[in-house]
Amino acid sequence: MKVIKIDKKDWAGGLGKLSDAYRLFGPVKDKDVSDFKELAAGELPDFDFLNTNLSAKSAVFPQNEVMFEYSLDESQEDHHIMKEPEKDYSPRAVIGIRPCDAAAFLLVKRNFDTPEYKDPYWIRAYEASTFVGLACNDPGKTCFCTTAGCGPFHEDGLDVLIADAGDHFLAKAITEKGEALLQAAGWGAEADGGQIETMKKAAEAKISSTVSTDSLKDKVTTELYDASFWEDTAFACLNCGTCTYVCPTCWCFDIQDENYGKAGIRMRNWDSCMYPLFTIHGSGHNPRGTKTQRVRQRFMHKLKYYVDKYGAGIQCVGCGRCVRLCPVNIDIREVCEFMNSYDPAATTCKAA
Amino acid sequence: MQNPYWPYPVRIDNVITETEDKNLKTFKFIFLNPEDEEKFAYKAGQFAELSITGKGEIPIGIASSPTEKGFVMFTVNKVGLVSSFLHAMRPGDIMGIRGPLGNWYPWEKMEGKNVIIIGGGFAFTTLRSSIIYMLANRSKFKDIHVIYGARSPGMLLYRDELAEWEKRDDINMHITVDATDDPDWKYNVGFVPTITEQKAPPSDGETYAIICGPPIMIKFTQPVLDKLGYDNDHIIMSLENRMKCGIGICGRCNIGKEFVCKDGPVFTLGELNTTPKEY
Ligand SMILES: Cc1cc2nc3c(=O)[nH]c(=O)nc-3n(C[C@H](O)[C@H](O)[C@H](O)COP(=O)(O)OP(=O)(O)OC[C@H]3O[C@@H](n4cnc5c(N)ncnc54)[C@H](O)[C@@H]3O)c2cc1C
Ligand code: SF4
Ligand code: SF4
Ligand code: FES
Numbered sequence: 001m002k003v004i005k006i007d008k009k010d011w012a013g014g015l016g017k018l019s020d021a022y023r024l025f026g027p028v029k030d031k032d033v034s035d036f037k038e039l040a041a042g043e044l045p046d047f048d049f050l051n052t053n054l055s056a057k058s059a060v061f062p063q064n065e066v067m068f069e070y071s072l073d074e075s076q077e078d079h080h081i082m083k084e085p086e087k088d089y090s091p092r093a094v095i096g097i098r099p100c101d102a103a104a105f106l107l108v109k110r111n112f113d114t115p116e117y118k119d120p121y122w123i124r125a126y127e128a129s130t131f132v133g134l135a136c137n138d139p140g141k142t143c144f145c146t147t148a149g150c151g152p153f154h155e156d157g158l159d160v161l162i163a164d165a166g167d168h169f170l171a172k173a174i175t176e177k178g179e180a181l182l183q184a185a186g187w188g189a190e191a192d193g194g195q196i197e198t199m200k201k202a203a204e205a206k207i208s209s210t211v212s213t214d215s216l217k218d219k220v221t222t223e224l225y226d227a228s229f230w231e232d233t234a235f236a237c238l239n240c241g242t243c244t245y246v247c248p249t250c251w252c253f254d255i256q257d258e259n260y261g262k263a264g265i266r267m268r269n270w271d272s273c274m275y276p277l278f279t280i281h282g283s284g285h286n287p288r289g290t291k292t293q294r295v296r297q298r299f300m301h302k303l304k305y306y307v308d309k310y311g312a313g314i315q316c317v318g319c320g321r322c323v324r325l326c327p328v329n330i331d332i333r334e335v336c337e338f339m340n341s342y343d344p345a346a347t348t349c350k351a352a
Numbered sequence: 353m354q355n356p357y358w359p360y361p362v363r364i365d366n367v368i369t370e371t372e373d374k375n376l377k378t379f380k381f382i383f384l385n386p387e388d389e390e391k392f393a394y395k396a397g398q399f400a401e402l403s404i405t406g407k408g409e410i411p412i413g414i415a416s417s418p419t420e421k422g423f424v425m426f427t428v429n430k431v432g433l434v435s436s437f438l439h440a441m442r443p444g445d446i447m448g449i450r451g452p453l454g455n456w457y458p459w460e461k462m463e464g465k466n467v468i469i470i471g472g473g474f475a476f477t478t479l480r481s482s483i484i485y486m487l488a489n490r491s492k493f494k495d496i497h498v499i500y501g502a503r504s505p506g507m508l509l510y511r512d513e514l515a516e517w518e519k520r521d522d523i524n525m526h527i528t529v530d531a532t533d534d535p536d537w538k539y540n541v542g543f544v545p546t547i548t549e550q551k552a553p554p555s556d557g558e559t560y561a562i563i564c565g566p567p568i569m570i571k572f573t574q575p576v577l578d579k580l581g582y583d584n585d586h587i588i589m590s591l592e593n594r595m596k597c598g599i600g601i602c603g604r605c606n607i608g609k610e611f612v613c614k615d616g617p618v619f620t621l622g623e624l625n626t627t628p629k630e631y
Contacts, residue, residue, distance in 0.1 A: 067357055068357070068358070070405050070406070072405065072406050079446065080361070080405040080406075080445075080446035080447060080448075081361045081384075081405075081446065081448070082358055082359055082361075082403070082405070082448060084355060084358070111600075111601060111603075112601060114600065114601075116599070116600075116614070117356045117599040117600065117601065117614075118353055118354070118356070119356070119601055120353045120354075120355050120356075123353065124353070221608050221609070221626070221627065221628065222626065222627070222628060225608075225628045251601075251603060252602060252603030252604060253596075253597075253602050253603070254596060254602070255357075255408070255409065255596045255597065255602070256408065257405070257406050257407055257408050259406050264405075264406050266357075268602075271602070271603075271604070273603070273604070278594075278604050279593070279594050279604055279605075279630075280594060281592070281593075281594050282431035282432045282435070282594075283431065287593065287607075287630040287631050288630055293630070297606075297630075300608075300628075301603075301606070304609075305606065305608055305609035306609075308609045309609045
């Protein structure tokens with residue numbers, strides 16, 4: 001598709017036009033960390049970041065979301081009956097999302113949009129969104145996207161890919177949604193697409209961090225589950241949940257009712273497999289009661305169960321957030337190597 | 353887009369206290385909109401989320417049978433937040449039901465076969481559904497045996513129905529209690545694994561055993577079934593992991609790559625042997 005040149009002096013004006021047709025979301029700095037927020041009128045996304053602290057998943061899957069409203073007031077005709085609230089699913093554009101976060105939506109979609117059940121909240125927000133990606137000219141040390149099915153100029157999941165070329169941006173329209181957005185912004189000067197290819201090769205060459213995932217699908221689940229390295233892997237884990245919270249491909253949630261006097265809402269909130277309450281039964285029994293069991297669940301889900309369930313690679317896009325932000329330096333790249341190279345025969349005691 | 357989180361509104365029609373410790377109550381519900389009852393078409397072995405507005409939802413096995421029309425029925429143990437609140441609710445109160453959810457006992461495969469049902473404690477709810485269903489379709493099955501045990505006579509669920517089934521000659525009932533000082537007790541005394549050893553028919557190679565109960569009962573009944581010639585693909589179990597969404601989306605109830613809420617709760621022992629034992 002077309003590549004458009006956007007002079008940086010035309011950037012703010014174009015975004016201004018877009019804000020008539022779209023709700024705009026973008027990375028903004030709060031003290032020294034960047035995160036995705038809905039942009040206020042006239043506010044510009046701040047592109048001076050390696051990657052945001054939290055992923056962009058909240059643009060589609062907010063940390064807290066109202067599912068239903070209800071009344072407990074028995075004088076109301078529809079008391080105790082759940083009602084879906086009105087929500088704003090008008091077009092929204094996520095400006096400056098990294099390619100890994102956009103690719104993550106495609107992985108997560110397999111969970112929320114299934115043949116049997118459709119999660120209406122996620123799907124409506126996703127369909128309302130146009131993703132304008134910001135290519136990574138200088139990937140970070142912990143980025144391993146190129147071996148996690150993704151890359152610094154990866155296009156899957158994006159509608160537009162923007163690359164920063166100094167005094168101008170190059171914008172590649174990837175989908176019709178993307179083309180419509182470029183048009184709405186009034187950006188139309190066609191440019192030569194070759195430069196993006198050159199920049200892409202240069203960026204990919206800068207990535208030194210990798211994972212091997214080729215053998216994961218052939219491992220026997222129960223053998224990998226019983227591997228001896230889990231205890232050691234989990235040893236320092238605090239079960240703080242940071243890794244799951246910042247991850248673009250973690251989707252687990254809890255459902256809670258909250259009452260205010262005689263009215264209330266049923267809402268969902270991000271949850272984490274790192275917390276014991278995630279799985280504890282009413283009886284007190286907990287199938288994942290120890291931290292080793294919970295750490296194992298996180299890695300097994302991402303690197304084995306997901307791989308087996310969908311046959312479409314790992315549930316990780318290599319954004320490196322969990323590696324950078326884990327307080328005790330637990331590193332998914334290392335665990336992935338353990339798992340991918342695990343050989344039960346080599347670790348059992350050879351007594352005979 | 354149909355919202356799979358939306359509970360059908362229902363009215364509590366009737367509440368029965370089942371056990372002498374008053375911890376188990378059976379609730380009969382009637383759908384406020386009759387067309388919702390049709391949408392709620394279920395099979396024995398499935399469950400639903402009971403939605404108590406303002407408190408939350410709990411996954412509970414459907415105790416009524418698809419052959420019983422006009423209502424749905426659940427038997428609930430008083431455990432924590434939601435189940436305790438439900439226990440304090442009364443006929444006429446409005447709440448919600450979401451489902452049916454999960455898979456069911458393999459009725460298609462069990463047709464034309466002998467079936468033995470083994471239940472312990474209050475995990476007899478979907479087994480009641482199954483028995484009523486089989487009796488209403490009696491010609492579809494060969495011999496039916498039921499082994500059901502509780503701590504004491506007063507802890508057995510559905511006592512009137514048990515007594516009726518005892519009188520029939522097309523179903524072999526083996527009711528048992530751990531112990532009793534009731535001189536009028538006419539049935540067995542002993543733990544479920546022991547009674548299974550004494551009363552269960554050996555497998556003819558195709559007999560299905562459905563087994564639901566506390567982990568300790570399952571642990572000791574399994575070797576008995578092995579001895580009686582039941583292979584792992586003919587032993588059917590139902591799991592109870594903590595749940596929220598009930599539709600395989602919220603991520604908490606998995607055993608390996610299977611979600612107990614969506615791919616289960618019914619699994620064969622053979623299937624369970626290939627997954628991590630996180631239940
Ligand atoms: C498929 C299935 C069928 C079941 N059938 C029955 C039945 O027929 N009768 C019966 O009495 N109980 C049944 N249970 C167990 C029942 O769901 C729990 O006892 C109940 O959820 C406890 O909720 P609570 O709010 O009272 O307890 P709390 O401990 O306050 O629990 C808070 C929340 O955690 C979740 N939760 C807690 N324990 C469990 C659990 N064991 N299983 C699933 N979710 C849990 C629920 O969402 C619950 O609302 C079944 C469970 C499953 C998964
Ligand atoms: S961020 Fe690190 S310490 Fe915290 S739960 Fe995840 S692995 Fe454990
Ligand atoms: S697991 Fe870690 S590296 Fe992979 S997508 Fe999640 S946060 Fe990024
Ligand atoms: S209860 Fe949500 S995935 Fe099973």
